[in-house]
Amino acid sequence: MTARVREFNFFLRDYVNLNSTRTKTLHSRVTAVNTFLTDHSDLGDVLGGDVVPQGSFAHKTIIRPHSGNDFDADVLVPMVEQDGWEPKHYTQALHKALQSSARYRDKAMLGKRCVKLDYAGDFHIDLVPFVTRDDGNTYITHRTRNEFIRQDPVAYTAWFEDNNRTTHGHLVRVVRLIKYLRDRSSVQVPSVVLSALLAERVRSFAGMNDYVNVAATLTSLVKALHEYVDPMSMPPWVDDRIGQNLADRLTQSGFENLKSQLKTWSKLMTEALEANADESVEKWRKLFGESFGTSIREASEGVALTASATSYYEKSPAPGEQDIQKDHGIRIALDPKQRVRVVGRMSPNRKGIGRYRPLGGSGNHVPLGRSLRFSIEGCTVAKPFDVYWKVRNAGEEAASRNMFRGEIRKRGEQITESSNFYGQHWVEAWIVKDGVALATDTQDVTILPN
Structure with missing residues (x-):
């Protein structure tokens, strides 16, 4: 098997993935509209918490638009069922609030199931009312048919995220490809x-x-x-x-x-x-076109490339980051029969009021300033065992502030952290028994900017 790890890393980065500038812009726009809605006086008793990414936005499978098209991001707006309101009233109330703002007035368009914020020529955000009714179930609304539609995108996102973990994060990249x-x-x-x-x-x-x-x-x-x-x-x-x-x-x-x-x-x-190594690139080009592998060729011709093309795509080792074998002398002998899940949960709003909710349901997206809890769940390794944790900061802001982190420490079965600055981060746990690491899992954390 010829994996062509570097070629796939570069191909994803240069031709498939949404670039980092557009990703950060999208994240900033979502944070801004979340803050606006949360602070809006007319929605104080209606909103049920922060907006929740859904669809390809939550799953991180948005790709670079083809042929100059824009892209879209779907966001759920949690709303509490209101006495006397028909389904259409939730979308109308959301649209009315946005129309009251000079920032959003010209961008907000009333749709059948959402309010669309159109950032012309780049992307649009679909804000979807997401209502928890008295029966305990969740619904989106259809304005023109004036009906509730039973859906649970949060459950779907959590399921997709669980499958992505099983593939060590590669499912997301496969969907993009x-x-x-x-x-x-x-x-x-x-x-x-x-x-x-x-x-x-x-x-x-x-x-x-x-x-x-x-x-x-x-x-x-x-x-x-x-x-x-x-x-x-x-x-x-x-x-x-x-x-x-x-x-x-x-x-x-x-x-x-x-x-x-x-x-x-x-x-x-x-x-x-x-295929063997000499033939594999050409064979992948039959599928993806002549662009596949070109970044590697440019590198060999002296064109400077960043360190993103490492063996561990999107999880490049940071300066000073620890390794459980090299730095702690713990032998890794992962047993396929032994499993563990790291489950992250965040405080529901800026005030920390209410129940903590699992990160998986929002595609691991977290606003700034939240309290985070990470727990070991579903561990099949027989006790007693030790849990070694790594909290890894990554991204441009972590680099600029020289706050990569990446130390490994023996701690309990639950740890507490906070979302302090924008970027892609992750929390990793190792289950160690008799000096041997038998199981591991990683919880991704995408912290949104202000």
Whole structure:
């Protein structure tokens, strides 16, 4: 197997991923509108907490727009059911509040299920009223039909995040790569359906090498999806995690095109992954085009490139970051039968009032100034054991403030931190028994800017 880790890292960075400037701009806009809504006097008794990223925004699968198109980000606006309000009133109240602001008046457009904030020529944010009703269930609203629609995007995001962890974070990159291929083909499949179909193929009992890197995960999941849908004559049922079918928005012709492309993609991926080192780049180019591997070629020709193309994409080691083997003398012998989950939870608002909610339901996005708790859950290693924790700060702000962190310390089964500055961060735990690390897990934390 030829993984081509560096080539995939650079290809994602330079051609697929939304660049860091646009990502930070999106994060800043979401933070700003969250602050505006939270502080708005007319919404004080209506809002149920901070806005919650959903869809490709929450899953971190937004990609660079194709052919100059803009991109969109969906955000849930939690709202408490109001006596005497019909479904349409929630969207109307949200729109009225935004219309009262000089900042948002010209950007806010009333839609059927949302209020759209259009940042012309770049992206738009869809603000979706998300109502918890007296029956304890959650709903979005349809303004023109004046009805509640039963949905639980938070549960779906938590499920997607759990599957992403099983693939060591590679599921997100696979979805981005497949969306890149989709946008350059005849396939017309909604992103949510495509993402769910791929996530459903993730297996916790998969082979040790199935999810070892981006190339292996991509090939494994696409091959599994091809084998799953190929015998079907109709689109499959795709569960939205509350028993409803996401694939009802997939047309028959779209499904047939997807089946055809999956057959081609799976064949090309398998050939490229199994090719020897001298041939693999050219074989991957049959799939992704001539841009694949060009950044590596530029590097060899003397063009300076950043350190983002490391063996651990998006988790590059920081100066002084500790290693559990080298710095603590603990042997790593991960046992596939032993598992653990690090579950992060954050305070619900700036005042810290209310129940802490799991990070997974918001795609691990956290506003500044929140209290964070990280706990060991579902650990199958028999007690007694020790827990070693690493809290890792990353990103431009961590670098500018020289606050990378990355020390490893033996602590209890729960630790407390706070969201102090913008960037991609993560918390890692190792379960150590008799001096041997048997299980580990990582909780990502994306802290939004002011």
